[in-house]
Amino acid sequence: MPRLNGKNILVTGASQGLGRQLALTFAHEGAIGLSLIARHLGPLQKVRDEVGEISKRTNVLAVEADVGKISDIERLVATTLDAFGGRLDVVVNNASTIGSAPMPFLLDYPLEDFQNVMNTNLIGPFLIIKNILPAMVENGGSIINVTSDAGATGYPGWGAYGISKFGLEGLSQTWAAELEETGVRVNWVDPGNMTDMCA
Numbered sequence: 289m290p291r292l293n294g295k296n297i298l299v300t301g302a303s304q305g306l307g308r309q310l311a312l313t314f315a316h317e318g319a320i321g322l323s324l325i326a327r328h329l330g331p332l333q334k335v336r337d338e339v340g341e342i343s344k345r346t347n348v349l350a351v352e353a354d355v356g357k358i359s360d361i362e363r364l365v366a367t368t369l370d371a372f373g374g375r376l377d378v379v380v381n382n383a384s385t386i387g388s389a390p391m392p393f394l395l396d397y398p399l400e401d402f403q404n405v406m407n408t409n410l411i412g413p414f415l416i417i418k419n420i421l422p423a424m425v426e427n428g429g430s431i432i433n434v435t436s437d438a439g440a441t442g443y444p445g446w447g448a449y450g451i452s453k454f455g456l457e458g459l460s461q462t463w464a465a466e467l468e469e470t471g472v473r474v475n476w477v478d479p480g481n482m483t484d485m486c487a
Contacts, residue, residue, distance in 0.1 A: 290318025301383030303331035323368040355412035381413035394447040409452035428471030
């Protein structure tokens with residue numbers, strides 16, 4: 289039996305790279321519902337179509353949303369829960385942005401750009417978990433936050449991104465400790481160096 293048979297799953301940053309591959313794998317492994325989130329609808333619809341070729345029984349949502357914006361987070365959570373009858377089993381916080389390019393040293397980092405990176409990479413996952421948690425506690429579930437080796441070691445020029453990933457690891461550990469008695473698991477994973485990882 290497929291490992292994710294009957295599960296409802298939300299994936300942010302799902303239009304390319306790791307997020308896209310996770311969506312395809314989850315469909316292959318039996319997910320009954322997939323809520324795919326990304327900032328641009330066109331590429332996301334292509335992933336939705338790819339999922340449909342793998343599994344005709346999977347209910348696939350393609351939700352255009354920016355996880356760096358509170359109003360978008362509230363909307364994507366409401367849309368997902370409405371489509372899945374209020375039940376969600378897995379959340380993958382994969383969406384990420386590197387920020388300014390070329391990436392400046394912290395001394396020269398524009399404040400607005402720094403805040404944008406934090407909003408997408410750290411505040412966004414925090415708010416998604418906070419908003420969606422009531423739907424997961426009743427049946428248990430799994431939250432997976434995608435981190436980076438830049439969140440374990442400080443690299444010159446990777447300032448805002450690295451700091452956000454350090455924060456995401458801390459956020460994950462704290463959620464895991466606070467939710468220990470609820471049946472909701474919180475893990476973080478560093479997939480290593482990848483291309484097209486931001487969506």
